Amino acid sequence: MPPLPPLKALQAFEAAARHLSFKEAARELHVTPAAVSQQVRALEDRMGRPLFRRGTRAVSLTETGAAAAPVLRSAFLRMEEAARLMQTRPPERVLTVSVAPSFCARWLVPRLHRFRAAYPDCDLRLDATDALADFVDGGIDVALRYGRGRYPGLQSVLLREDEFLPVCAPSYLETVGPLEEPRDLARCTLIHLDWSMERAASPDWGAWLAAAGVSGADASRGPRFSADMMALQAAVDGQGVTLASRLLAKDDLRAERLVQLFPDRSATSSSFSLYLVFPSERREDPRVVAMLDWLQEEFARETV
Structure with a gap:
């Protein structure tokens, strides 16, 4: 040529x-x-x-x-x-969501079919991790995080104030006998969750027992887990009592795999809640708007 x-x-x-x-x-x-x-x-x-x-x-x-x-x-x-x-930047179809593994597995994934039905043109990529989200070089668009909502340089939208409550399996009650007052926890195995982020604000047994006025219970003893779903599974298996997020324990409570102890006294730490976090400049991104709208609709329909 x-x-x-x-x-x-x-x-x-x-x-x-x-x-x-x-x-x-x-x-x-x-x-x-x-x-x-x-x-x-x-x-x-x-x-x-x-x-x-x-x-x-x-x-x-x-x-x-x-x-x-x-x-x-x-x-x-x-x-x-x-x-x-x-x-012209082509329209993005994929929204990458950074989300804690436990919340991803126990709450988000079982409801994703409703997101796909509502927004068929937006595909999701779930990055299940507790690590800090890298919005600059990590390819993360939004993050679902438990905390207090203070993330410098980022916008956070409160999705749900959560409660943390003591739960155990019915079979565990058969082993240790009735647990009628918080002080009865002194004779129980306490299952702990080691929060990887915002440790100072994270709900734990020491804070819960102090708020309940319980003395004589060793809040440092018992098995420890790095993920909510492992602590919940240990409780379902009858290994002790764990302090669980109501959101994550909801299905197990409904199915009676777990029971809530002291229902009149157990709510704690509503300041440690679930947020959708993203860079402020992405507030008008149609994918981010779709995810935020859908999450708000999902939480609005939740009945605990």
């Missing part, structure tokens, strides 16, 4: 052919009429045939010029469209 003529020469010819005027072509290209005439003449010399008939006051296309002009015009239009596509 022979090399193409210079782009400036082709632009000059196309504009002059469209206007049938070197002067108007020059105005469009922001050059002088002499520069347009020079570029067209160079193109004609390269092609070995004239492209215009030059009259005293007007120019007209030769047969060759008339055949080439519309094809060249179409090529330039396609080039302009290609440039627009390169400058």
